[in-house]
Amino acid sequence: MKPEFRAFHEQLQRFIPSERLITDPLRxxxxxxxxxFYRLIPQIVVRIESEDEVSHLIGLxxxxxxxxxxxxxxxxxxxxxxxxxxxxxxxDGWTDYHIGDNAHTIRLQPGIIGAQANRYLAPFQRKIGPDxxxxxxxxxxxxxxxxxxxMCCGTAQNSYRxxxxxxxxxxxxxxxxxxxxxxxARFREQHPALLxxxxxxxxxxxxxxxxxxxxxxKYRLKNTTGYALNALIxxxxxxxxxxxxxxxxxxxxxxxxxxxYNTVPDHPHKASxxxxxxxxxxxxxxxxxxxxxxxxxxxxxxxxxxxxxxxKPGMPGFIRELPNDAAALLVETRAVSAEALQNQIDAIEAxxxxxxISHPYAFSTDxxxxxxxxxxxxxxxxxxxxxxxxxxxxxxxxxxxxxxRLADAVTDLHRLFARWDYPEALIFGHALEGNLHFVFTQSFxxxxxxxxxxxxxxxxxxxxxxxxxxxxKAEHGTGRNMAPYxxxxxxxxxxxxxxxxxxxxxxxxxxxxxxxxxxxxxxxxKNLKPMPAAHPLVDKCIECGFCEPVCPSRDLTxxxxxxxxxxxxxSALERSGQDPDRLQQLQRDYAYQGDATCAACGLCxxxxxxxxxxxxxxxxxxxDRNISRTPMANWLAEHYGGVMHTxxxxxxxxxxxxxxxxxxxxxxxxxxxxxxxxxxxQQWTPAMPTASPRVKIDATPxxxxxxxxxxxxxxxxxxxxxxxGSVETASLADTxxxxxxxxGFEVILPLRLESLCCGMPxxxxxxxxxxxxxxxxxxxxxxDASDGGRIPIYSDTSPCSLRLQEGLPASLQVFDSIDFLDRxxxxxxxxxxxxxxxxxxxxxxxxxxxxDTALKRIASACSRDVVVPEQITCCGFAGDKGFSTPExxxxxxxxxxxxxxxxxxxxxxxxxxxxxxxxxxxIEYRSLVYLLNRCSRPKPEEEIxxxxx
Numbered sequence: 001m002k003p004e005f006r007a008f009h010e011q012l013q014r015f016i017p018s019e020r021l022i023t024d025p026l027r028x029x030x031x032x033x034x035x036x037f038y039r040l041i042p043q044i045v046v047r048i049e050s051e052d053e054v055s056h057l058i059g060l061x062x063x064x065x066x067x068x069x070x071x072x073x074x075x076x077x078x079x080x081x082x083x084x085x086x087x088x089x090x091x092d093g094w095t096d097y098h099i100g101d102n103a104h105t106i107r108l109q110p111g112i113i114g115a116q117a118n119r120y121l122a123p124f125q126r127k128i129g130p131d132x133x134x135x136x137x138x139x140x141x142x143x144x145x146x147x148x149x150x151m152c153c154g155t156a157q158n159s160y161r162x163x164x165x166x167x168x169x170x171x172x173x174x175x176x177x178x179x180x181x182x183x184x185a186r187f188r189e190q191h192p193a194l195l196x197x198x199x200x201x202x203x204x205x206x207x208x209x210x211x212x213x214x215x216x217x218k219y220r221l222k223n224t225t226g227y228a229l230n231a232l233i234x235x236x237x238x239x240x241x242x243x244x245x246x247x248x249x250x251x252x253x254x255x256x257x258x259x260x261y262n263t264v265p266d267h268p269h270k271a272s273x274x275x276x277x278x279x280x281x282x283x284x285x286x287x288x289x290x291x292x293x294x295x296x297x298x299x300x301x302x303x304x305x306x307x308x309x310x311x312k313p314g315m316p317g318f319i320r321e322l323p324n325d326a327a328a329l330l331v332e333t334r335a336v337s338a339e340a341l342q343n344q345i346d347a348i349e350a351x352x353x354x355x356x357i358s359h360p361y362a363f364s365t366d367x368x369x370x371x372x373x374x375x376x377x378x379x380x381x382x383x384x385x386x387x388x389x390x391x392x393x394x395x396x397x398x399x400x401x402x403x404x405r406l407a408d409a410v411t412d413l414h415r416l417f418a419r420w421d422y423p424e425a426l427i428f429g430h431a432l433e434g435n436l437h438f439v440f441t442q443s444f445x446x447x448x449x450x451x452x453x454x455x456x457x458x459x460x461x462x463x464x465x466x467x468x469x470x471x472x473k474a475e476h477g478t479g480r481n482m483a484p485y486x487x488x489x490x491x492x493x494x495x496x497x498x499x500x501x502x503x504x505x506x507x508x509x510x511x512x513x514x515x516x517x518x519x520x521x522x523x524x525x526k527n528l529k530p531m532p533a534a535h536p537l538v539d540k541c542i543e544c545g546f547c548e549p550v551c552p553s554r555d556l557t558x559x560x561x562x563x564x565x566x567x568x569x570x571s572a573l574e575r576s577g578q579d580p581d582r583l584q585q586l587q588r589d590y591a592y593q594g595d596a597t598c599a600a601c602g603l604c605x606x607x608x609x610x611x612x613x614x615x616x617x618x619x620x621x622x623x624d625r626n627i628s629r630t631p632m633a634n635w636l637a638e639h640y641g642g643v644m645h646t647x648x649x650x651x652x653x654x655x656x657x658x659x660x661x662x663x664x665x666x667x668x669x670x671x672x673x674x675x676x677x678x679x680x681x682q683q684w685t686p687a688m689p690t691a692s693p694r695v696k697i698d699a700t701p702x703x704x705x706x707x708x709x710x711x712x713x714x715x716x717x718x719x720x721x722x723x724x725g726s727v728e729t730a731s732l733a734d735t736x737x738x739x740x741x742x743x744g745f746e747v748i749l750p751l752r753l754e755s756l757c758c759g760m761p762x763x764x765x766x767x768x769x770x771x772x773x774x775x776x777x778x779x780x781x782x783x784d785a786s787d788g789g790r791i792p793i794y795s796d797t798s799p800c801s802l803r804l805q806e807g808l809p810a811s812l813q814v815f816d817s818i819d820f821l822d823r824x825x826x827x828x829x830x831x832x833x834x835x836x837x838x839x840x841x842x843x844x845x846x847x848x849x850x851x852d853t854a855l856k857r858i859a860s861a862c863s864r865d866v867v868v869p870e871q872i873t874c875c876g877f878a879g880d881k882g883f884s885t886p887e888x889x890x891x892x893x894x895x896x897x898x899x900x901x902x903x904x905x906x907x908x909x910x911x912x913x914x915x916x917x918x919x920x921x922x923i924e925y926r927s928l929v930y931l932l933n934r935c936s937r938p939k940p941e942e943e944i945x946x947x948x949x
Contacts, residue, residue, distance in 0.1 A: 005043045005086075008064045012046065015056050020047040020091065025582060026589040029569060030562035031089065034074035034081040035134075035544045037393045037442070038480055039529035042069075042087035047555075049093035051257050054169045057088065058255075061510050062171075069512045070251040072110060072142035075134040075545045077396060078479025080146070080250040080515045082527075090141065092555065092894070095871075099124070100260075105164050107179075107260040110141025113549055116870065118266070127266040129157030132475070133378065136607065137546045144259050146477040147224050147248035151377075152297045152332070154433050155222055157264050158475075159247045160230075164260040166243040171254060171506040178243045179260055187239070197504050198238040201497065205232040211493050218490075221400040222435045222474035224248050226486045226516060227498045245501060250477055252512045253505045267334035269341040271363040272370040276319070276328045278358045283327035284407035287431040289351045290331065291403060294344040295432065299330040299377050302410065304426035308383035309376055318359055326358065327410075329431065330377050332370075333363070341365070380428045381439055382609035385542045387424075388441040390533045394542050395453075396439045399464045400474035403434040409470070412463055413438060420456040435474040444528040454525055461485045480527075483518035532572040537617045538564045540610045547604035547614070550844075552876035552892035557593040560604040560614035566590055567617065595621055597888050599878035600764055601844040622766030633767035637774050641755035647719045652691035654684065658724055682883035687918035689720035689911070695733040695753060705941060706744030706828060707949065709820070710785045711736060712778075713749075714797035715757050716911035723918060728930050732911065736796055736817075739933040743828040750778075750785040758803040764879050775807055782812060789813060792949035794820045796929070798909040799879075802845040813949070817909055818846060821932065822854040824949050826861060829936040837865035839899075839906035841917055841925065844874035846909060855928070859907065862931045869899040877916035893920040907931055 001009065001023050012021055022028060022045040032042045048054055061068050069083035072090055094111030103124030108117055114135035118127045130143050131150035138148065144166075149158040165179030174191060177183035188195060206212055212233055219230045231244035246253055277283040283300060290298050303326045310319040333348060335341035345363045364370055385394045401409040410427060413436070417425040422440045429436035443449045464470040465488050472489050473482050487495035495517075502509075502517055514523065533539055547560040558566065570590060573583040600615030636643055658666045663686050670684035695713055713733040722728050728735070737747050750756060756778045759771030782793055789811035795801040801816035808814055815823075840859045842852045859866045876882070876892030897920060900906060906925035908914050917925035 001043050004064075005066065008060065008066050008086075009044055011060055011064075012044070012057070016046060016048070016053060020049070021045075022047075024585075024589060026566055026586050026593055027558070030558055030565045030593075032082060032087055033529070033543060033562065033565045034071070034076055034079075035542075036077050036079040036082065036479065036481070037395055037444075037529050038079035038082055038527050040082040040084040040527050042083050043085060045087045045089060047089045047091040049091040051169060051175065054088075054255050054257070055173050055175065058169065058171060058510070059173050061086070062508055065508070065510070067510045067513050070141070070145075070255055072139035072145075073113070073134075073137050073545055073548065075138045076142060076146055076479065077398075077476045078473065078481035079524075080477050080479035080512065081142070083512070090139065094141075096258075104263055105260055106263055107258055108140045109258045110139060110144070110256055112140045114138050114140060114143050119870075121263055122266065125266050125268060126263040128261050129153045129162040129264045130159050133381075134544070134546065137544075137549050140259060141256055144247055144256055145249060145251050147228070147475070148477075149222060149430075149475040151299060151430055154430070155219070159259070159261070160228060160244060162262045162264065163244060163247060164262045166246060166256060166260070167258040168243070168246055169255040169257055171508065171511055175257075176239075176242070178239055184239055194504065195238040195242075198241050199236070201500060201504075202232040202236065202238070202241055205229070205497065208493070211497075214491065214494065217469065218471060221402070221471050222430075222433050223400065223471035224475055224477050225471050225473040225482055225489050226478060226494070227253075227501050229490075229494060229497060232497075245505075248477070250479065250512060250515050252502065252516055254511070265336070267336050269336065269338050269365070270332060270334045270370065271341055271345055271365045272330065272332045272373045273361050273363040274328060274330050274373045274376065275352070275361045276322065276358045277326060278323050278356065279325045280327045280410050281407040282355055283329060284410065284431070286329060286352055286355055287406060288403055289355070290329075290348065291432060293348050293351055294333055294335075295331055295348060296334045297330070297332040297430070298432040300427070300429055300431035300436070301328045301330070301377065301380065302414075302427040303327060304424070305380045305383075305428045308387075308426055309379050312376070312379065314372055315376070316359075322358060330373055331363075377428065378609075380426060381437075382542075384424060384426065384439045384441060386540050386610045388540070389443070390539045391445060391531055392441045392443045393529065393531050394439060395442050396437050396476075397460065398435070398437050398474050398476040399460065399470055399472055401434045401436065401464070401468045401470040403432070405468055406431065406434055406436075409434075409463075409468055410436070412467070413460075416456060416459050416463065419459070420452050422456065433474070434470070444530075450525060450528075457524065461488055465489050478516045480515060480518065480523050482524070483514070483516060484521045484524055486517065530568075530572070532568050532575075534564060534568040534571045535617055535620065537620060538567070538612050538614060541608075541612050542610065544609060546607045546609060547612075549871075550603045550607055550873040552599050552601065552874040552878075553597045553888055556888060556891035557597040560608075560612070563594045563598065563614055563617070564612075566594055567621075594618070596885055599844075599874050599876050599881060599888060599892075601874040601878060602848060603844040603874050606848060619763065619766045619768075623768055624766070626766055630767065630769055633762055633765075633770040634773065637757075637759075637762060637770040640757055640774065641752075644715060644719055644754055648691045651689060651719065651721075654688060655690045655724060658686075658688070679884075682880070683886045685915070685919040687723050687915050687924075689723055689915065692717070692719055692721035692731040692733070694718070695731075695749060706824070708746045708748055708791045709740060709949065710748045710750065710782065710791050710793040711740065712756075712782065712793055712795045712800075713753070714795070714800040714911070715761070717796050718753070720911050722926065723915075723924065726924055726926070727905070728926055732796060732927050732929065735927070735933050736794075736929050739825070739929055739936075740794070742933070742936065742938050743825045744938065748785055748791065750781040752781060756781055758800045760800055760803045761879060763803065775803070778804075779807075779809060779812070782814070783809070786812065792820070796909075796927070797911060798843045798845040798849070798851070802849055805849065815949070816846070816849055816851060817927075817929065818851040818855045818858065819849075820949070821858055821929075825932075826858065828939055828944050829932075830939045831861050831932070831936045833861065834863050834904075834931070834935055835865075836863070836904035837867055837902060838863045838931065839867045839869065839903040839921065839923065839925070840928075841872065841875065841906060841908040841913065842868065843908060843910045843913055847873075855909065858928060858932065862928070862935050867900055867903055869896055872896055872899075875913045875916050877913050879912060882912065882916040889916040890920060893917065896921045905931075
């Protein structure tokens, strides 16, 4: 830490706990990284939990003349969320919301993810207006501070246009809630000079015809370049001006503590069509024709973009034959009813009828077909990232042109790509607003590469501003990326006005300096992020941060993006041999921050645009570190039956001790032993399972009408019985057999069951040889038991099912319990749902198998009130990490108890996950099989709709 920050850091500790003040080299590097291609490493990262902490922090920053940069999710692309000073992150205390006025308004704190806000509004068929591509990861604070828009919201439904009111903390420490009349009155009384100055600026702007006309023109387009000068001509009340200036200000004018949006309709009936044209000009003519029709989105994809995805599964073959000037439009329309939707489709098709379309098209209302269309569009950006050379970065630029000149603009952009040698560059965008994104790969490792990038950006600025009078940043924000070009776009008067706004609200310049306004004409070419090789498993990472919301170690240690950032740095230092002290410290810190607290669940891969599973990197690191333990792992694999027998004995002994001592004394005893051992002894909790009896092989009846099924109980199911005091006394295996019998199945168990394992316990620790040995052994037994694959196999534990699916021979039919129950068992049962609410946990492995919907369907058949807690993704138990690293499990489930305490039990599909869920929720979690068995009876044969596995 630099000397000038030490006193500041000491005083911070007076009102912020030390665990929320981060200064170590590993985490300042990792937390300081955002989705842009710039890199600054903060001196201090501060996690704030309340508005009072924000006010104190700003006051202390003024006192020490130290700048602050606020960060939400760090998905921003233009360098507006990085700093080499103090980075301020949002903690858990910023996720409150309130739905008002029959869901026509919603108040949101800045820590809420955009997609979560829409889930709150979904029951009312409403949503927030902004819909950025990053909505599943971006938080409301960043969405508002960047005036993010997206595919459907255009200029009419962005944060600026749908703002109802705002609560903010200004650089002078003042708090203003524009939705509270008393707060507004106090602010008017206490800050008249500020409001008078804003009103004077607005009056001068409105009185300047040339400047006013320029502002009006600029905001007919999407525009996030500079400050929202339209606030000065759209409003006369300085309170309104102030709150609208905060939109798109990128944290340079104040802190948004909450925002209330006017919501917009989310029509339930939707249809999409993918329409191909032989030329860009015809495509853009179609856009102009579609503008007045009832369309909600019109997405353009140029030929290079189509070429990047033409070999993807499900793509029509004719795309490969399209001419070089071809392009496509993805069109979506939405309506309140099916009849209205069809009328809109007819109107759209009528305006397109005179145009030459290269291939017949049709609008689809099938959600799966529409999802495939949108997957094509959303796959364009990652398609470039996935094929780029290691060491290069992916850059996505964001401009807007008048729609009537769109065809010429696309052609001119293609010429610039050829001039500056960017053959891989592709164009896509929100054509209805003239908003185009262009994506290309860039290396910053040589002066020639940097000059090429500088030349391209200078030419793009000249093209957009001087030839087309467009906007250089339509929706991604100015940041450092476009700061040198703000004056070019707005002219001296507009730029001077922005400087006055910044000086008026932040005269000391402590909030995010250098962003939006910057006197350095080369700032966009400095502090460029290195992207060194780390490992082939993760080298395609573009550091977008989309993975972060689903990671169980987020806010405890590192997220997948942050692990990759750190490992890139470690790998680069290892190769260079430079700064050995820094390398040693990073390696030491990574052992806990990156490795020990990684659940390696792979849930990150489901959100990653390029499909990276950071858990694979973690397992590889563990493999390389523990290579000397391979013989021991292989010995355990070869004697697995004995290991299971020993585990059962230990569980039985622990349970008897628990019975003898009682919960309180057992917790004190085991906690003391764990402390004395330096946490080497695993943690005990009251939710620990009892020992399960052996699964009986000879308990299967004669063949029944439903046929046969091979039942594979996992290691956990075979050894772990219900927790002490459980309402269920039977083992999961016995209950599963009972349920399958009830549904009419003959149950077959594999031979040598005690010694069988899918290899997951070894795989998670990087013991790949032992893991593969166990899986191959299991596959052989399953082939025998299933008569060469003829009989389906039922796997009762979702993580094991996923492990089997990843190496499954084509001849075997392995079904996770969720899939089998949903497809073949429910139809054979009469179910009487329980009336009480139940909690449901969808494991990470269920999500990765795409079984979350099926699991919810089963649960909903069993209960009329199913609670799926918010923001609970992977539970973090991760096999045995709930015992060895219990803080990971505690962190992942820290918000669970408050959401499920009213439920009469919880249900899931992984025995180990259920231990941690029970411990941290205050209710017992168990397999959903128990509930389904309890509330069902066999359906009469004549009523069964036969579905054969």
